[in-house]
Amino acid sequence: MRSSNFRRYPPSQSLLVGAAILLGSLMSLNQAAALDNGLAKTPPMGWNSWNAFAGTIDETKIKQIADIMVSSGMKDAGYVYLNLDDNWMANPARDSSGNLRGDPTRFPNGMKALGDYIHGKGLKFGIYGDRGTMTCMNVPQSGSYQHEQADAKTFASFGVDYFKNDNCNPVGNIQTDYQNMQKALASSGRDIVYSVCHPNGYSDWMQSTGNLWRISGDIVDKWDNGTNFYKGIINLIDANASLASHAKPGAWNDPDMLEIGNTGCTTEEYRTQMSMWSIMAAPLLAGNDIRSMSQTTKDILLNTEVIAVDQDAAGIQGTRIKATNGLEVWCKPLGSANGTTKAVALLNRNASASNITVNFTDIGLSGSASVRDLWAKADKGSFTDSFSMSVPSHGTGMLRITVGGGAGGSGSTGGTSGTATGVGGTSAQGGATSSGGSGTKSSGGTSASAGASSTGGSKSTGGANPSGGSSASAGGSSSAGGSKSTGGANPSGGGYGTGGTSGTGGASTGGTTNASGGASTGGVANNSNGGTTNSVATGGSQAGLQPGVGGGTASDVGTIARDAGSGESSGCGCRVASSNSRPGLSSTLVVLGLALWQLRRRRLGETRRR
Ligand code: GAL
Numbered sequence: 060m061r062s063s064n065f066r067r068y069p070p071s072q073s074l075l076v077g078a079a080i081l082l083g084s085l086m087s088l089n090q091a092a093a094l095d096n097g098l099a100k101t102p103p104m105g106w107n108s109w110n111a112f113a114g115t116i117d118e119t120k121i122k123q124i125a126d127i128m129v130s131s132g133m134k135d136a137g138y139v140y141l142n143l144d145d146n147w148m149a150n151p152a153r154d155s156s157g158n159l160r161g162d163p164t165r166f167p168n169g170m171k172a173l174g175d176y177i178h179g180k181g182l183k184f185g186i187y188g189d190r191g192t193m194t195c196m197n198v199p200q201s202g203s204y205q206h207e208q209a210d211a212k213t214f215a216s217f218g219v220d221y222f223k224n225d226n227c228n229p230v231g232n233i234q235t236d237y238q239n240m241q242k243a244l245a246s247s248g249r250d251i252v253y254s255v256c257h258p259n260g261y262s263d264w265m266q267s268t269g270n271l272w273r274i275s276g277d278i279v280d281k282w283d284n285g286t287n288f289y290k291g292i293i294n295l296i297d298a299n300a301s302l303a304s305h306a307k308p309g310a311w312n313d314p315d316m317l318e319i320g321n322t323g324c325t326t327e328e329y330r331t332q333m334s335m336w337s338i339m340a341a342p343l344l345a346g347n348d349i350r351s352m353s354q355t356t357k358d359i360l361l362n363t364e365v366i367a368v369d370q371d372a373a374g375i376q377g378t379r380i381k382a383t384n385g386l387e388v389w390c391k392p393l394g395s396a397n398g399t400t401k402a403v404a405l406l407n408r409n410a411s412a413s414n415i416t417v418n419f420t421d422i423g424l425s426g427s428a429s430v431r432d433l434w435a436k437a438d439k440g441s442f443t444d445s446f447s448m449s450v451p452s453h454g455t456g457m458l459r460i461t462v463g464g465g466a467g468g469s470g471s472t473g474g475t476s477g478t479a480t481g482v483g484g485t486s487a488q489g490g491a492t493s494s495g496g497s498g499t500k501s502s503g504g505t506s507a508s509a510g511a512s513s514t515g516g517s518k519s520t521g522g523a524n525p526s527g528g529s530s531a532s533a534g535g536s537s538s539a540g541g542s543k544s545t546g547g548a549n550p551s552g553g554g555y556g557t558g559g560t561s562g563t564g565g566a567s568t569g570g571t572t573n574a575s576g577g578a579s580t581g582g583v584a585n586n587s588n589g590g591t592t593n594s595v596a597t598g599g600s601q602a603g604l605q606p607g608v609g610g611g612t613a614s615d616v617g618t619i620a621r622d623a624g625s626g627e628s629s630g631c632g633c634r635v636a637s638s639n640s641r642p643g644l645s646s647t648l649v650v651l652g653l654a655l656w657q658l659r660r661r662r663l664g665e666t667r668r669r
Contacts, residue, residue: 092267093310096245098252099270100308101370103221103342105140105185106133107316110278110346114146114196117165118173125180127349134182136361137370138345140221140252141177142185145196152201158213159188159201174218185221185252186214190236191228203240204231211243214251223254233257234264241268254313254342261302261312271311271342274299278315278346280323282453290315292324292332293408293453299339299376306340306376313342320347320356327454330434331406333359334455337369338377338391338404364433365457368393368402377402380421385409386450390422399424399463402433405448405456415456416447424462433457 106128108116125141128134147170149162161170174184188194188210192202203210203224214222224240226233237255244251255269258276265272275298276288284291290298295314302312317336319329336343345360352360368391377391385408393400401422405415419425419442430439430446434457439446450456 093307094241094253094267094270095309096250096253096270098250098309099311101372101374102311102340103140103252103254103271103344104137104366104370105142105183105221105343106138106345106349107142107144107185107223109144110280110316110318110321111348116143116146117162118168121173122176123350125177125182128182129180131349131352131357132361133345133349134180136363137366138343138360139181140183140185140344142187142221142223142344144187144223145194145225146198147186148194148198148201151199157206157209159206159210170217178218183220184218185223186217186219187223187225188214189225189227190231190233190240191226192230193228195225195227197228202228204229204236207236207239207243208246211240211247211251214244215247215249219249219251221252221254223256226257226259234262234268237268238264256313258315260298261305266305266310270309271313273313273315274302275314278318280318280321282324282328292318292328292335296331296335296339296406299341300379303339303376303378306374308372308374311340311342312376314339316342316344316346317360318346319359320345320349320352325453326355326359327451329356329359331453331455333362333365334404334434334457335389335406337365337457338389338402340369340371340374340376340391343369362433362436364431364436364459368433368457368459371402373398377404386413386415388415388417388421390417392423393459397423400459400461403456403458403460405450405458407450407452407454410452412449412451412454414447415450416445417458417460418445419460419462420444422460424460426462428460428462431459431461433459 106124108121108124112120121141121143128138128141147161147166149160152159154160161173166173170186177184189202190204192204193199194201211222222240222244224237229236237257241253244253252271253269255265255272257265258273261272261274275290275295277290278295279289279291281291283293285294287294299312299314306312314336317332318324319332324332333343343366347356371391371393373393373395375392375396377389379387380390381388387404387406387408389404389406391402391404392398393402401424403417403422405417407413407415419428425444427441427443428446429441431437432439432448439458446458446460448456448458
């Protein structure tokens with residue numbers, strides 16, 4: 060296990076961290092443009108040395124880890140980054156030319172040779188550094204402050220593919236330091252994923268700076284560590300819950316690395332970490348000694364169906380949509396924000412097993428849906444309106460729920476993200492991202508079959524509740540699902556009035572005038588999510604719509620329907636559009652004031668603790 064000697068943050072910082080998280084939440088109203096370096100389009104996956112070994116790393120051990128990453132199936136499952144954490148450097152860390160170098164005793168062949176070995180295994184090489192004067196293990200000269208350009212070049216010369224930049228011993232301005240390194244990496248001549256490791260909560264500049272950014276203090280191998288700076292699994296889930304709107308392909312909230320297999324938690328708790336990290340589209344960096352992992356640990360880390368949720372290309376961070384007496388329902392749209400497939404996590408925080416129910420309308424679906432249990436790796440069958448299952452204490456049920464199924468021939472349910480594999484079956488229905496087949500009734504989810512005039516094919520996306528109310532059918536001449544539908548020139552919810560009385564949030568984005576949001580989910584007033592005219596929908600009585608995507612000029616946070624039981628839910632139909640969520644001047648000033656106050660406190664705190 061790791062040694063606590065290397066820890067650097069006194070517990071007394073928990074108040075500060077709380078304030079930082081509050082600040083992060085406030086600032087989350089103001090999205091920044093994400094870093095666009097073309098990397099980490101899905102959350103990075105790999106292994107990191109810190110949780111298992113702390114500073115005791117050497118070439119032999121790391122090569123063994125590389126071997127096992129391949130032979131255990133981890134690489135094939137997507138765990139490709141092999142990341143060295145603190146203490147790979149020599150002491151002092153720089154050579155006579157001022158360049159960082161590996162410890163010559165523990166890494167006798169040097170870092171380039173190690174990188175070559177890792178690459179030879181088909182893996183990628185990650186390394187660790189610090190934006191201050193020394194890393195957190197206080198290795199002399201190890202910090203990159205004012206060495207950014209040279210260090211980025213050194214990393215590139217080692218063959219580094221991923222760089223984690225920590226926050227110890229700072230002397231400069233935090234944002235400037237992290238951004239200087241970002242620029243240096245960008246001009247290093249190598250594609251290097253950039254991990255901003257500033258563990259005091261989210262700040263707005265992080266999204267435009269790193270491919271991922273830490274959202275809290277370090278993880279410890281515990282379920283619940285209270286309000287301590289070091290976080291247990293459940294604490295990190297809570298810390299990350301309100302940050303979903305910042306995540307997108309290439310830019311991820313990082314609730315820290317996995318502890319799965321490190322023995323401090325139960326199997327169910329580790330299964331919860333895997334489930335919830337995947338629902339939250341978090342980086343999956345294993346942190347156990349994989350040379351000796353049990354079959355149980357392997358089964359958790361290598362569940363490819365759960366991994367697929369994390370790695371879904373749409374890159375949407377799931378949200379908590381219901382929380383009642385310690386029983387929670389979380390939802391992550393798969394394929395697209397408004398599609399017909401959702402990953403659902405049923406999380407039991409309590410001390411005994413309980414039944415947890417997901418209502419399909421709460422996740423933007425309706426009618427009958429097929430349910431797959433991702434831990435049991437079993438189809439549970441078709442269910443109408445809701446699905447319940449018993450979830451053990453601290454465990455998480457992990458489901459994939461699909462309305463429609465992939466396109467297919469008559470009777471076929473098709474795949475989860477079917478793309479018209481079966482063309483033209485008379486009862487074929489569209490899948491999550493299906494564009495439907497060409498048959499007369501193809502495309503669309505169960506509750507909206509294609510109209511008689513449907514031509515199907517590329518014109519008829521449609522989803523769980525393809526935009527359109529009871530009388531609008533996907534593919535119909537004036538309804539969603541046709542060329543005027545979701546994502547088209549007139550996105551559903553547009554002037555054609557999709558989203559009728561039974562229209563659901565998923566389809567009602569971005570309209571121009573009559574925009575959707577039916578009575579059942581979404582705007583109570585049947586108005587305007589993202590519409591140019593009626594910009595302020597108030598949210599539905601059930602979890603429903605978020606501000607319109609791709610639509611008109613103004614909607615505001617009032618459009619986010621919140622589930623009564625939790626603070627951050629916004630339904631599972633679509634994601635917040637950044638352009639629709641700018642705070643007004645006054646709230647910007649408040650946030651700015653808080654930020655300055657926070658920065659000052661933080662810097663004082665940092666100075667004190669160094
Ligand atoms: C912490 C960081 C850990 C680990 C450690 C190394 O600041 O959060 O993940 O990198 O430093 O000293």
